[in-house]
Amino acid sequence: MSEILIVSGTGTDVGKTIVTAAIAANVIGAGKSVSVVKPGQTGVTGEAPSDLAVVAALTSAIDGAADRLLLHEYGRYEPPLAPATAARISGQPPLVLADVVASIQGLTSDFIVVEGAGGLLVKYSDEPVWTIADLARELKAEVLLVVASGLGTLHHTAATLEALATRGLTTPGLVIGQWPTEPSLAEKTNVVDLQDLGAPLVGAIPAQAGRSGEFAHIAATSLHPLLGGTFDEAHFTHTHTQELNR
Ligand SMILES: Nc1ncnc2c1ncn2[C@@H]1O[C@H](COP(=O)(O)OP(=O)(O)OP(=O)(O)O)[C@@H](O)[C@H]1O
Numbered sequence: 100m101s102e103i104l105i106v107s108g109t110g111t112d113v114g115k116t117i118v119t120a121a122i123a124a125n126v127i128g129a130g131k132s133v134s135v136v137k138p139g140q141t142g143v144t145g146e147a148p149s150d151l152a153v154v155a156a157l158t159s160a161i162d163g164a165a166d167r168l169l170l171h172e173y174g175r176y177e178p179p180l181a182p183a184t185a186a187r188i189s190g191q192p193p194l195v196l197a198d199v200v201a202s203i204q205g206l207t208s209d210f211i212v213v214e215g216a217g218g219l220l221v222k223y224s225d226e227p228v229w230t231i232a233d234l235a236r237e238l239k240a241e242v243l244l245v246v247a248s249g250l251g252t253l254h255h256t257a258a259t260l261e262a263l264a265t266r267g268l269t270t271p272g273l274v275i276g277q278w279p280t281e282p283s284l285a286e287k288t289n290v291v292d293l294q295d296l297g298a299p300l301v302g303a304i305p306a307q308a309g310r311s312g313e314f315a316h317i318a319a320t321s322l323h324p325l326l327g328g329t330f331d332e333a334h335f336t337h338t339h340t341q342e343l344n345r
C-alpha cells in the first residue's frame with residue numbers, strides 16, 4: 100500500500116502548497132512516484148492558479164517529474180471560501196467523505212500527499228460535517244502541520260495540536276511554511292517555543308522558495324529526512340537562536 104501523508108496547518112496561506120510541492124520534489128528526486136491530492140479546491144479564478152498548478156510549476160524542472168508526479172483534484176468551487184461554504188453558496192454538491200477516501204485508496208503511486216483546505220477544522224461539507232481530520236482518521240494517515248513563523252503562531256499551533264490529539268491523530272511534526280531571510284525577535288524565539296508545544300520541527304522553507312529556480316535544492320535542505328530531505332532541527336535552532344539570551 101502507498102504511504103499517505105496529510106498536509107494541513109494552522110490556517111490558510113501558511114505555505115501548505117509550497118510544503119506539499121517540496122515533499123513531492125523530494126519523492127521524485129528519490130526516484131519514486133508521488134500523487135498530490137487536493138480534495139477540494141476553492142478560490143480559483145482567472146488570476147489565481149490552483150494549488151495543483153502551483154505544485155506542477157514548482158516541480159516542473161525536476162528530472163522525472165513529468166512521469167512520476169500525478170495530480171488529483173476531486174472538487175472545485177469558485178468562491179474563495181471554505182469548501183463547504185463555497186459549495187453551499189454556489190449551489191454545487193459538497194464532497195462526500197467516503198468518495199474521497201475511496202479515490203485516495205485507489206491511487207497506486209509510491210507516496211501520496213493530500214493537501215487540506217485552510218486549517219485542520221475547515222469543513223468540506225455541512226451535512227454531514229467532515230474535515231481533513233476525519234479524512235486522516237479514515238485513511239489512518241498522519242497529519243503534518245504547516246505553521247506560520249511570526250507572532251500569533253504559538254497559539255494557532257498549540258490549538259491545532261490539541262485538536263489533533265483530541266481526535267486521536269498523530270503528527271510527524273511542524274514545518275514553518277515561510278522562514279524569512281531576516282527573522283524578527285518573535286520569529287527567532289518562536290523556533291524554541293514552537294518545539295516546546297510537543298511536536299518536533301521537521302522543516303522550515305525559506306521565504307524565497309516560491310520564486311526560486313532551485314526548488315529541488317530548497318526542498319531537500321528545508322525538510323527533515325522523514326520528508327526526504329536533510330533539514331536538521333538542532334542546527335536550525337542553534338543558527339537562529341544562538342545570540343538570544345534564553
Ligand atoms: N516559502 C515560501 N516562499 C515563497 N513564497 C511562499 C512561501 N510560502 C508561502 N509562500 C507564498 O504565500 C502564499 C500562500 O502560500 P500557500 O499557497 O503555500 O499557502 P496555503 O497554506 O497552501 O494556502 P491555502 O489554504 O490557500 O491552500 C502563496 O502566494 C505562496 O507563493
Ligand SMILES: [Mg+2]
Nearest residue numbers: 115116150214
Ligand atoms: Mg494551498
